[in-house]
Amino acid sequence: EVQLVESGGGLVQPGRSLRLSCAASGFTFDDYAMHWVRQAPGKGLEWVSSISWNSGDIGYADSVKGRFTISRDNARNSLYLQMNSLRPEDTALYYCTKEVLGGALGDVWGKGTTVTVSS
Amino acid sequence: AIQMTQSPSSLSASVGDRVTITCRASEDIRNALNWYQQKAGRAPKLLIYAVSTLQSGVPLRFSGSGSGTDFTLTISSLQSEDFAAYYCLQDFNYPITFGGGTRVESK
Numbered sequence: 001e002v003q004l005v006e007s008g009g010g011l012v013q014p015g016r017s018l019r020l021s022c023a024a025s026g027f028t029f030d031d032y033a034m035h036w037v038r039q040a041p042g043k044g045l046e047w048v049s050s051i052s053w054n055s056g057d058i059g060y061a062d063s064v065k066g067r068f069t070i071s072r073d074n075a076r077n078s079l080y081l082q083m084n085s086l087r088p089e090d091t092a093l094y095y096c097t098k099e100v101l102g103g104a105l106g107d108v109w110g111k112g113t114t115v116t117v118s119s
Numbered sequence: 120a121i122q123m124t125q126s127p128s129s130l131s132a133s134v135g136d137r138v139t140i141t142c143r144a145s146e147d148i149r150n151a152l153n154w155y156q157q158k159a160g161r162a163p164k165l166l167i168y169a170v171s172t173l174q175s176g177v178p179l180r181f182s183g184s185g186s187g188t189d190f191t192l193t194i195s196s197l198q199s200e201d202f203a204a205y206y207c208l209q210d211f212n213y214p215i216t217f218g219g220g221t222r223v224e225s226k
Contacts, residue, residue: 059213
């Protein structure tokens with residue numbers, strides 16, 4: 001069964017850091033680009049970041065560029081999101097998702113991990 | 120960044136209705152347009168990618184059309200399980216952007 005399991009969320013003060021992880025199973029992880037998408041409480045979906053299969057192509061939303069870093073470890077079938085200088089507006093449910101091979105994001109989604117930035 | 124304007128933001132419909140949701144890109148995105156469904160408390164689900172390709176397992180009552188800047192998601196005959204939020208997304212270039220969403224509610 002294809003599965004994505006996010007972890008690492010929690011309550012953090014503004015300006016601090018957090019690292020999210022996404023453990024992948026049931027598919028050949030290093031064949032696929034991976035993505036982070038977030039959803040603030042009661043709001044719509046917001047794309048955060050993407051990374052290609054070999055980490056050669058990476059993109060970020062303008063709202064997180066310079067603060068967040070996406071990475072992956074294909075040997076560990078894991079995706080990461082290092083979040084620095086967190087702001088209250090980063091409060092959201094963070095989803096990990098994989099692409100349809102060679103195509104669109106969102107083939108499979110995790111259940112998400114919640115990040116709350118508050119003093 | 121490419122802006123995705125989705126309309127309407129919400130609509131009320133009955134089972135059996137034909138429902139149409141539109142998405143307009145601020146510039147030409149060729150065919151790099153996907154549609155997602157999200158039910159309350161659940162992760163999103165990919166319905167359609169590359170404008171009109173149905174994701175595996177998605178019922179045939181869902182269809183997508185359009186090109187360039189104007190795109191449409193159509194549900195030919197709304198079913199009870201289709202009451203949800205729908206989002207378009209462009210992945211033509213970075214930053215990838217979602218539309219604001221359309222909530223389909225029961226009339």
